[in-house]
Amino acid sequence: MNAPDNELNLLTMQQLPREVFVRQEEMPARHFFPAHTHEWHQLLYAISGVLVVTLEGERYFIPPEQAIWLPAGCQHSVYTEFGADLKSLYVDRNYRGLDTPDSVERSQKSTVLHITPLMRELIKEAAGFAVEYSLEGYENDLIQLLLQTLSRLRREEGYLPWPTEKDLFQLCNRLYEQPDDTSSTAVLAQSVSMSQRTLDRKFRKETGMSLKHWRLQLKMLKAIELLNTGQSITSIALDLGYSSPSPFIYMFRERTGISPVQYRKQQETGVSS
Incomplete structure (x- = not known):
């Protein structure tokens, strides 16, 4: 065609x-x-x-x-x-x-x-x-x-710093692809053959933020991505590694001032703050 x-x-x-x-x-x-x-x-x-x-x-x-x-x-x-x-x-x-x-x-x-x-x-x-x-x-x-x-x-403001150093770049790609990963920083450090202290230091140098803060911001941005699909709030919460919808809803409201349901309604009506 x-x-x-x-x-x-x-x-x-x-x-x-x-x-x-x-x-x-x-x-x-x-x-x-x-x-x-x-x-x-x-x-x-x-x-x-x-x-x-x-x-x-x-x-x-x-x-x-x-x-x-x-x-x-x-x-x-x-x-x-x-x-x-x-x-x-x-x-x-x-x-x-x-x-x-x-x-x-x-x-x-x-x-x-x-x-x-x-x-x-x-x-x-x-x-x-x-x-x-x-x-x-x-x-x-x-x-x-x-x-x-x-x-x-x-x-x-709308971007997430993405490290360019090979091991950190691959780690961040993996966390993006597996947002339900709840591994501790210590476990993630082992996966890239670093001590937790070294990982924290290198990550902060490359991105200007801690890995913990970065992962929370990633979850928030992935939440926005998933809320623009037809998935249920429960399914999204589980996909992001939360044990139930409640902590996900709390996180979302804390960072945006509205609930995931309210955000979705804004998208449907084409009206946002």
Whole structure:
């Protein structure tokens, strides 16, 4: 089946069809885009599903209420465990519409942004435009409004430090793949042939936080990922290594101010704080 005329393949694009363009593509479950770069800026966004975006030394978990701005030349890989509906904004690196001081600063570094209901709807509408949409009238007016809205989006903290040292990198990958692992730090240290003290010291040096704190943050981000699926709260709690839903719900509420059920309802209605 041929792709619609508003879809372009991510890894085969050589240049943008317009200076500002919204590309859409379905990512099936467990799909992975290997590390790559663009000659243009990208607001990487999924209208449904959670994206796992890896930069050197950083890993971002991007749910539908967030997007990540990736400047031109930024090497990144993208993965989704359960599938995602990509509708990403591409902007030519020389586009004059990014000439405001805030936009110039943003264009030079990766940044997690909160997606408002208005921005979500603008992206959805622009994703339906033809590849070579009209540069006059409705389409162009909407693109300009989209860019103005982009400049007003709130920045958020959204990444988990990811060590680059081989043994620690592999350890973190294993903990990501097995979030129900409740092994003590001492046991994890043995698995990488280190003393607990050495592991703690190396991990803090590479990530700026303790392994215990890092694992808690990982569980939180994995919780967000799982809450964007149809799994029950009980199933999610068990998948994350909790003995029952209660301690999971407590952890989630402590870190977000809302319960997992409330978070899920916000996703369903498209409204978040």
